[in-house]
Every structure is written in C-alpha cells, then in structure tokens.
Amino acid sequence: MRRVLGILAVLFLSFAGIATAQAGVSVKVDIAAQRMQVTTTDGEVYNWAISSGRKGFRSPNGVYRPTRLEKNWYSRKYGGAMPYAVFFRGGYAIHGTNAVGALGRPASHGCIRLHTANAAKFFALVKKHGAGQTRIALNGAADDGLSQFAKASGGAKSKLAKAKARERAAVAQSRKAPSWNAAREQIFLRPALPVDAFGYQPYYPNQRWR
Template sequence: MKMSFLKATVLAVALFGASVASEAATLVANIDVSSQTMTVRYGDSVYRWAVSTARPGYFTPRGTYRPQRTARMWYSRKYEMSPMPYSVFFHGGYAIHGTGAVRQLGRPASHGCVRLHTTNAAAFYSMVREVGFGNTRIVVTN
C-alpha cells in the first residue's frame, strides 16, 4: 500500500511539473511584413529584430504556422545553393533563417523566406529546438 501511494505521489509531481514546464515554454514569433520586424515572445523575454521578407515579385506566406523542420545549415536548392544558416522551416520551403545580407534587413529583399541577422537566427533556432515544434507558433501578418 505504501509503495502504491509513493508511486502515485511521484507520478502526480512528475505530471504537474511537466505541465508547468510546457506552459512556460511557449514560444511565439510574430513577423510583421509592413514593419519588417519579428517580435519573439519566449517566457518573460521579448525580442524585436529587423527582418527581410519577400521583395517585389515574390511572396512571404501569411498565416499561423508551427515549425515543420529545422536545419543548422541549409543550402537553397531553388536559389543557387544560397546558404540558409539556422533555418526553421514553417511552410514548405519557406523558412526563418540567418543571412549575410545584413544591410538589407529592415526592408523587403528575400525570395519569400524571413531573413534575420545570423546571431538572431541562431537564438531563435535554439529557442525552437529547446521548446519543441508543438510549443512554437509562427505568425506572419501584413
């Protein structure tokens, strides 16, 4: 009887702790195409970074997404093997990723992906990997 009570107590503590951890781990990235910014809410922290979304003739998809996959270093098969460090893919081939074209940040310049300074992309990539795809939401608005 004592063993059953002990097991139940340990299980309850484990379940309670897990639910608290998953609630605290929510990560939301809001990409505002009109202001060319990405605001990340991660626990009590808020980050706001300049981005580059699609330039004229291209499109960054709008909507709410969850990450589909990540890649520490990816090379675009569509655009001449362009490097895409710290990629977080959210809609097919569209990703949030680092760029070397930092002077373009803050204005539309991409083929549709969301470009960030590589330092910020690395931070976001780490956050996504830490909390998991299910606890991450990516929202792209006009």
C-alpha cells in the same frame, strides 16, 4: 504510506506535464513593420529586424509550426546560403543572411531573413523548446511600391481616374496657345514707340488684320 507516495508521484508527473505543455516559443512576424518578436515561457523576449519577401515574392501570412531545422542549408533554386534555417511551410523558412544592409525592408524570395546571430539564437530556442511547442505567426503586408491607383478598390479607382482626367484637362488647357484676338489685344496694350524709333510701324485703325 505507499498510497501517499503514489499520489505524490502522480501529482509531480501531472505538474511536470503541465509545465512541459506550457513551455514554448511564440513568434510574431510583422510584415508591415519588418520586425519579428520572439517570446518564450522562460521570460525571454527578442525583437529583431527582418527582410520579408519583396514584390512578386510575398511571404505567406498565417500561423505555422516548424517543419524541420537545418543548421547549414543552401538554396539551389535561388543560389544562396540559408544558415540556421527553421522551415515552417514548404521551402519558406526563417534563416540568417549576409545581406544585413537590407534588413528592415522587403528583400527576400519569401523567406524571413534575420541577422545570422539572431537566426542562430532563434534556432537554439526552437531546438530547446521543440518544434511542437513553437508557434510562428506571419501577418501584414509590406509597402511594395504600388501606386495609389493600384491599391484602391473599385469605387475609389473610379474617383481617382476622374480626378486624374480633370487634372490632365487643366494642364492641357493651360498649355493651349492664346487666341488671335487675345494676342492682338496684347499688341495694342504695348507702350507706343516714338515716331523716329527703329522698327516703328504706324497704326491705321481702318486696316484689316490678316
């Protein structure tokens, strides 16, 4: 009987260990779409608008684990509150923001901003499941307003440069003043004025143009 109870206890602990190992939070941050999807092994699914790093402060792509959690944090470097901050790489964190009007487009110094209510929910999920059971993946690139030329590769840049040069040449040609011969032809094509009209100038075929 004791042997049976021992086996049952081992099986129970094994299943409990498997359940614990499988429990966790999966985070996918789509920088291009400016969205963050959160799923848990409990069946919870969330999809929130974010603000990633703006031009010059791009958010770091990669796969991370939370390094620390700070419910009330203030950035002395940038002078801003970071409520419910879940740090995942150095000073980079997923945190709440008051700049909710900017959500949906790049606006931060590299962190992932959320509506404060969503940041609080995410913070609670990480605390519940544990940092070791939370996986944060950042992927993609935001449209930072670079020109088509700046985004192009070497060969494409050469083609774009040639096309731009042809366009400039065509514009310059269209702006050139007409030649003297073309102007004289236009004068001759004008309707003749009556002899007694004001400003009438007789035409002498043998007169040389100066």
